[in-house]
Amino acid sequence: MSNMTPQKFRTAYEALQKIPPNHLNIMGYVDESRVNGPGYRAVVWVQGCLQECQGCFNPQSWPFEIEQLISVDALAENILSNPRNEGVTFSGGEPFWQARSLARLARKVREKGLNVMSFTGLTLEKLSSKTAPIGAKALLEQLDILIDGPYVESLALHSPDSPVSSHNQRVHIFNPAFQDKITWASDQIEIHILKDGSRIFTGYRGQAGIDR
Ligand code: SF4
DSSP states (O other), X not given: OOOOOHHHHHHHHHHHHTSOTTEEEEEEEEEXXXXXSSSSEEEEEESOOSOOOTTOSOGGGOOOSOOOEEEHHHHHHHHHHXXXXXXXXXXXXXXXXXXHHHHHXXXXXXXXXOEEXXXXXSOHHHHTSTTSOTTHHHHHHHOSEEEESOOOGGGBOOOTTOSOSBTTOEEEEOSGGXXXXXXXXXXXXXXXXXXXXXXXXXXXXXXXXXXX
């Protein structure tokens, strides 16, 4: 469960201030994933998460220090340059700590016909409240699907056809066109070899591991 102490929150907030406007601090990016949502998808893993869930597949995503800065325009261009990408999934890390820039990115790709889904370790209630991260409302407005809630190890699911990894997590389908499309093989692992030789393992329900 969340270990979001005021000190950790302050440190994260200060680190987030170092991200230039209209940029994202990301941990990784792949095209054409089949295991992070419906159809072929680009996946953007943002850097930084305060939840510190026990059993998190990728604690490397927790620090908020700058990992890889990319402008929203450049990332949108990358995503749209691959005609096989039908949608985009935001994962992490915690996407909603960078909600403002992700909302801009989502708007850009949706204008070109792609759908957008996000994971979050927060709850929809929190994201809709007055204490939500900046930009949360704007990002929620751009989403076709949201999968919410932290990973709770004691409530873990080990089912190959479940889109969530623990019982407390929920699938919110904001766009009814996706009502019968929550069927991806989320329990499978994909390995993407990047041009620089690093590898991204993904598919464990939206989480990622990076091997450099
Ligand atoms: S499982 Fe998700 S919400 Fe939990 S610590 Fe890992 S990245 Fe953060």
